[in-house]
Amino acid sequence: MAGNTRCGFIAGGTWCLDRNRKIDAWPREDSVGIAWGLEERGGGPACNLAVDIKRLDPSIPVETIGLIGNDDAGRKLLAAADAAGLERRQIHVSDQAPTHSTEAFISQASGLRTHISDLGVSALLCPDHFDFSSTTARFMHLGLPGIHPKMDAPWQGDENGWVTVLKAARRVGLETNLELCTVTPERLRGLILPCLPHLDTLIVNDSEIGALAEAITVRDGKTDVEACTAASAAILQQGAMRLVTIHFPDGAITVSRDGASVFVPSVRVPPEAIVGPNGAGDAFAAGFMYGLHENWPIEECLGLGHAAAACSLRTAGTTDGVVGWRECLDIARRWGNR
Template structure:
């Protein structure tokens, strides 16, 4: 049945990002200068949907989420509809304000700091997800640790994420799970029972380490061998066809059939970088687009790197993404980092 399907369904986190560019991230009682402030859609469901739409407008996109009956909720729905995303399953409630996030990006380090108000995210349940009519091929779901009800046990399931994933696969969808930067122990506890119900897992170096219980950092640098060890351990615990791991310097993919691919990241000029907010979502969008289009693992990973690099040119999560051809062309022009 899945071979007859086309398109991507995103589900879970829709929030409004208030993106702020700072001189640096100050210590407590410190002072920093604010340079820019923008309002954009954010969250895993919003970001991947908008990224895929910009990579290739021909790909059908549907989404499922919950927003408030307020200005931020209307902003998200209007932005999604304007982009051509099917929003018929974005529910609206009067019970809470729309989930929002203050996203601070340091111009010194390019690192991001997120401070969020859960709002409607705390009210999203498995009952909001209806897969009966969709003809999409993939479900991109997130974010564990941010949605109170989905994070908790649901009926006979260990958490609501498992309930949603099982329902999606029973309806003919293949599944991917996006993660948030929550505490390592919480992340591992929420994700572990989801692994048998995933077809793909696309995560960063810290996330794969948390799930596997492997230290993937050596000082300030990512340990490539440790990332591969963690990816293989997680692959064995789940049903995934592949596990992809990314970090600023490289990315790797290990597959169920034994394939291993490692590629260095794009050498984007320092002068082009505005912030890393949304880079992980952009990487996932490039990887999932390549998978959707039946590209090779190497080509999918190359596009994922290109999308992540291109996204760094904006303080918003999706503002810099272009067509997939333009992303690859720009990455080729910048070149790639050397393997160390």
């Protein structure tokens, strides 16, 4: 960390209890689907990235900020934060609503996941819950715009509460990153474009960068890497980011402000090793940001992002499959790249 006295991460925003289940195939409306294998785990970027970073390297300090209910689900999340070794003094507990919960179904037919959420206290999260006055962390990872009504709305002269929080983080010297949510392209642009001038990095998937840039980046289910690169360059001009990273099933690409781009293919995960995709995007972001924190070359950051995501696919829970960064890389080397 030469040249930077700050160390570690803050992950802020969504904390929810995921109830992960498997299902043969997603049923049509007015019919019945049978689910099994219930596993309750923490979810949301404020949980997932924080826990993933700690699993990659337990020595790194990791703080988390969020809002939970004063109920059994909230107590399970507090226990999960403690088990992971997170600094959780800014996990606020509210009596006004239950803890945000998500029913997460993983289709065995398609491999895709479907989330149905009861927002609970997530509807009450606002910039007042974020305090950066005493942190010595280097990176702040924030999400999820689109499912927090108070944060999504204008706040004290800012376009939305996300802008308010990002500005506050940067004022104390934090480097900022934002995680997106699957909402309509129009809503995504309305929420995220005002945030771009207050971001240092942006890590999104191929569909999200297309939505932000109003570009077609996925054609017939296949990622158009050239279109993603062009969309990233366009979005860089609208913000303060030094880089934009796009991940997709076949690989990931980082585009820097100077126009340089680096592509690294993803890990060839054996089909029999895949249990579910829950949390794989968070794991990629954790691996990539860990590499940035350690000042690795971008190619190595992307490599660890892929390795962490590949390991995450081995379990239904969002963080259970992530292991130490050296072991992640060893597993990825054994499996090879696409």
